[in-house]
Amino acid sequence: MNAVTQTMRGCDELRAWLLEQGFKLSIDSLGRDNGCNWYAYRRSAIPARACECNDGKPMQLVVRPFAYTSETQNWESAEVDVTGEANGVWFKLSAYSLKHEELRARLTEVESSLIAAWNALDRLNKTLPVAA
Numbered sequence: 001m002n003a004v005t006q007t008m009r010g011c012d013e014l015r016a017w018l019l020e021q022g023f024k025l026s027i028d029s030l031g032r033d034n035g036c037n038w039y040a041y042r043r044s045a046i047p048a049r050a051c052e053c054n055d056g057k058p059m060q061l062v063v064r065p066f067a068y069t070s071e072t073q074n075w076e077s078a079e080v081d082v083t084g085e086a087n088g089v090w091f092k093l094s095a096y097s098l099k100h101e102e103l104r105a106r107l108t109e110v111e112s113s114l115i116a117a118w119n120a121l122d123r124l125n126k127t128l129p130v131a132a
Contacts, residue, residue, distance in 0.1 A: 008036075010034070010037065010065060010067045011035075015065070017104060035068060044058055046111065052085040061081075077097050077098055078096075078099075079096040
């Protein structure tokens, strides 16, 4: 375990599972009100249109875990997204409020759907009129 993973907190089982799935980890520096201070990311192997600013790199899939505790309940969920620039506009396509069990069971399906939505932006951009 390196120094970065030692400082990560929250959703330990999900974090370990994502590492097994080939994800890398990083500290989430946005300081959200969240019991987790990390996120996971990896390049998608699914063919995707290029992001205009990433010099031909494959699309990146990002998983952000969330953990909240109150006096009456504990809640854990995750968000999965792909983000990129298409036709000069930045898009963030996401699946959110996924329970951890659902994420583990459906990650392949979620990734496939997000990449399909990203790829569809190419067709959308070709059909929309450009404002003068």
